[in-house]
Amino acid sequence: MTKYARTSTVLAAVVLLAGATCFAQGPGEATYKAKCQNCHGAAGLAETGMAKALKVKPVTDPAVSKMTLAEMIEATKNGVGKMPAFKASLSEAEIKGSAEVFHSFIK
Numbered sequence: 882m883t884k885y886a887r888t889s890t891v892l893a894a895v896v897l898l899a900g901a902t903c904f905a906q907g908p909g910e911a912t913y914k915a916k917c918q919n920c921h922g923a924a925g926l927a928e929t930g931m932a933k934a935l936k937v938k939p940v941t942d943p944a945v946s947k948m949t950l951a952e953m954i955e956a957t958k959n960g961v962g963k964m965p966a967f968k969a970s971l972s973e974a975e976i977k978g979s980a981e982v983f984h985s986f987i988k
Protein backbone atom coordinates (compact mmCIF):
# COMPACT_ATOMS: atom_id res chain seq x y z
CA MET A 882 0.00 0.00 0.00
CA THR A 883 2.75 2.43 1.00
CA LYS A 884 4.77 1.31 -1.95
CA TYR A 885 1.82 1.83 -4.23
CA ALA A 886 1.26 5.34 -2.88
CA ARG A 887 4.90 6.21 -3.49
CA THR A 888 4.78 4.87 -7.02
CA SER A 889 1.75 6.93 -7.88
CA THR A 890 3.34 10.06 -6.38
CA VAL A 891 6.37 9.55 -8.61
CA LEU A 892 4.05 8.97 -11.53
CA ALA A 893 2.15 12.16 -10.82
CA ALA A 894 5.43 14.09 -10.62
CA VAL A 895 6.54 12.70 -13.96
CA VAL A 896 3.25 13.65 -15.57
CA LEU A 897 3.46 17.16 -14.11
CA LEU A 898 7.02 17.54 -15.30
CA ALA A 899 6.11 16.39 -18.80
CA GLY A 900 3.29 18.93 -18.82
CA ALA A 901 5.63 21.71 -17.73
CA THR A 902 8.21 20.82 -20.36
CA CYS A 903 5.55 20.81 -23.00
CA PHE A 904 4.42 24.26 -21.97
CA ALA A 905 8.02 25.51 -21.86
CA GLN A 906 8.40 24.55 -25.51
CA GLY A 907 6.36 27.48 -26.33
CA PRO A 908 3.79 29.98 -25.56
CA GLY A 909 5.07 30.93 -29.03
CA GLU A 910 3.85 27.80 -30.77
CA ALA A 911 0.52 27.87 -28.98
CA THR A 912 0.06 31.56 -29.77
CA TYR A 913 1.04 31.06 -33.40
CA LYS A 914 -1.47 28.24 -33.79
CA ALA A 915 -4.23 30.18 -32.09
CA LYS A 916 -3.63 33.67 -33.47
CA CYS A 917 -1.50 33.60 -36.61
CA GLN A 918 -1.95 30.30 -38.41
CA ASN A 919 -5.36 31.24 -39.80
CA CYS A 920 -3.84 34.01 -41.90
CA HIS A 921 -0.24 32.84 -42.33
CA GLY A 922 -0.65 29.06 -42.60
CA ALA A 923 0.80 26.25 -40.47
CA ALA A 924 4.29 26.77 -41.96
CA GLY A 925 3.97 30.44 -42.93
CA LEU A 926 3.18 29.60 -46.54
CA ALA A 927 -0.03 31.63 -46.68
CA GLU A 928 -1.97 28.76 -48.23
CA THR A 929 -5.17 29.30 -46.21
CA GLY A 930 -8.34 30.82 -47.61
CA MET A 931 -7.93 33.77 -45.27
CA ALA A 932 -4.36 34.30 -46.49
CA LYS A 933 -5.53 34.37 -50.09
CA ALA A 934 -8.37 36.75 -49.30
CA LEU A 935 -5.99 39.16 -47.54
CA LYS A 936 -3.13 38.61 -49.99
CA VAL A 937 -0.75 37.55 -47.23
CA LYS A 938 2.74 36.88 -48.54
CA PRO A 939 4.35 33.49 -47.85
CA VAL A 940 7.66 33.46 -45.94
CA THR A 941 9.27 32.43 -49.23
CA ASP A 942 8.52 35.90 -50.64
CA PRO A 943 11.78 37.91 -50.65
CA ALA A 944 10.07 40.83 -48.90
CA VAL A 945 9.29 38.55 -45.98
CA SER A 946 12.37 36.30 -45.96
CA LYS A 947 14.73 39.27 -45.65
CA MET A 948 13.01 40.46 -42.48
CA THR A 949 14.88 40.22 -39.19
CA LEU A 950 13.25 38.82 -36.08
CA ALA A 951 13.15 42.34 -34.61
CA GLU A 952 11.24 43.61 -37.64
CA MET A 953 8.80 40.74 -37.34
CA ILE A 954 8.21 41.49 -33.68
CA GLU A 955 7.53 45.12 -34.64
CA ALA A 956 5.13 44.03 -37.37
CA THR A 957 3.27 41.78 -34.97
CA LYS A 958 3.05 44.48 -32.31
CA ASN A 959 1.87 47.26 -34.56
CA GLY A 960 0.24 45.44 -37.47
CA VAL A 961 1.03 45.66 -41.18
CA GLY A 962 -1.45 46.49 -43.92
CA LYS A 963 -4.56 44.44 -43.22
CA MET A 964 -3.00 42.64 -40.29
CA PRO A 965 -4.26 43.85 -36.92
CA ALA A 966 -1.83 45.08 -34.25
CA PHE A 967 -1.41 42.54 -31.49
CA LYS A 968 0.12 44.70 -28.78
CA ALA A 969 -3.20 45.14 -27.04
CA SER A 970 -4.28 41.52 -27.16
CA LEU A 971 -1.04 39.59 -26.62
CA SER A 972 1.71 39.80 -24.01
CA GLU A 973 5.30 40.75 -24.98
CA ALA A 974 6.28 37.10 -24.57
CA GLU A 975 3.45 35.89 -26.80
CA ILE A 976 4.31 38.45 -29.48
CA LYS A 977 8.00 37.57 -29.36
CA GLY A 978 7.25 33.83 -29.25
CA SER A 979 4.84 33.82 -32.17
CA ALA A 980 7.12 36.09 -34.24
CA GLU A 981 9.98 33.66 -33.52
CA VAL A 982 7.86 30.77 -34.75
CA PHE A 983 6.98 32.71 -37.91
CA HIS A 984 10.63 33.74 -38.41
CA SER A 985 11.73 30.12 -38.01
CA PHE A 986 9.73 29.21 -41.15
CA ILE A 987 12.18 31.18 -43.32
CA LYS A 988 14.46 28.66 -44.96
Ligand code: HEC
Nearest residue numbers: 916917920935937938945953956957961962963964979980
Ligand atom coordinates in the same frame (compact mmCIF):
# COMPACT_ATOMS: atom_id res chain seq x y z
C1 HEC B 1 -6.28 38.63 -39.99
C2 HEC B 1 -5.17 37.93 -40.61
C3 HEC B 1 -3.82 37.93 -39.92
C4 HEC B 1 -3.52 37.47 -38.67
C5 HEC B 1 -4.46 36.85 -37.66
C6 HEC B 1 -2.09 37.63 -38.53
N1 HEC B 1 -1.55 38.20 -39.64
FE1 HEC B 1 0.39 38.68 -39.92
N2 HEC B 1 -0.10 39.58 -41.69
C7 HEC B 1 -1.36 39.62 -42.25
C8 HEC B 1 -1.33 40.46 -43.42
C9 HEC B 1 -2.54 40.76 -44.33
C10 HEC B 1 0.00 40.94 -43.54
C11 HEC B 1 0.54 41.90 -44.59
C12 HEC B 1 0.55 41.27 -45.92
C13 HEC B 1 1.86 40.69 -46.22
O1 HEC B 1 2.72 41.45 -46.65
O2 HEC B 1 2.08 39.46 -46.06
C14 HEC B 1 0.76 40.35 -42.44
C15 HEC B 1 2.11 40.54 -42.24
C16 HEC B 1 2.84 39.98 -41.20
C17 HEC B 1 4.26 40.13 -41.02
C18 HEC B 1 5.20 40.92 -41.91
C19 HEC B 1 5.78 40.02 -42.95
C20 HEC B 1 4.79 39.77 -44.05
O3 HEC B 1 4.32 38.62 -44.17
O4 HEC B 1 4.48 40.72 -44.77
C21 HEC B 1 4.58 39.42 -39.91
C22 HEC B 1 5.97 39.25 -39.30
C23 HEC B 1 3.39 38.83 -39.39
N3 HEC B 1 2.33 39.19 -40.20
C24 HEC B 1 3.32 38.04 -38.27
C25 HEC B 1 2.15 37.63 -37.68
C26 HEC B 1 2.07 36.98 -36.40
C27 HEC B 1 3.27 36.60 -35.54
C28 HEC B 1 0.75 36.78 -36.14
C29 HEC B 1 0.12 36.19 -34.89
C30 HEC B 1 0.39 36.85 -33.63
C31 HEC B 1 0.00 37.29 -37.28
N4 HEC B 1 0.88 37.79 -38.19
C32 HEC B 1 -1.38 37.23 -37.40
C33 HEC B 1 -2.48 38.98 -41.78
C34 HEC B 1 -2.59 38.42 -40.52
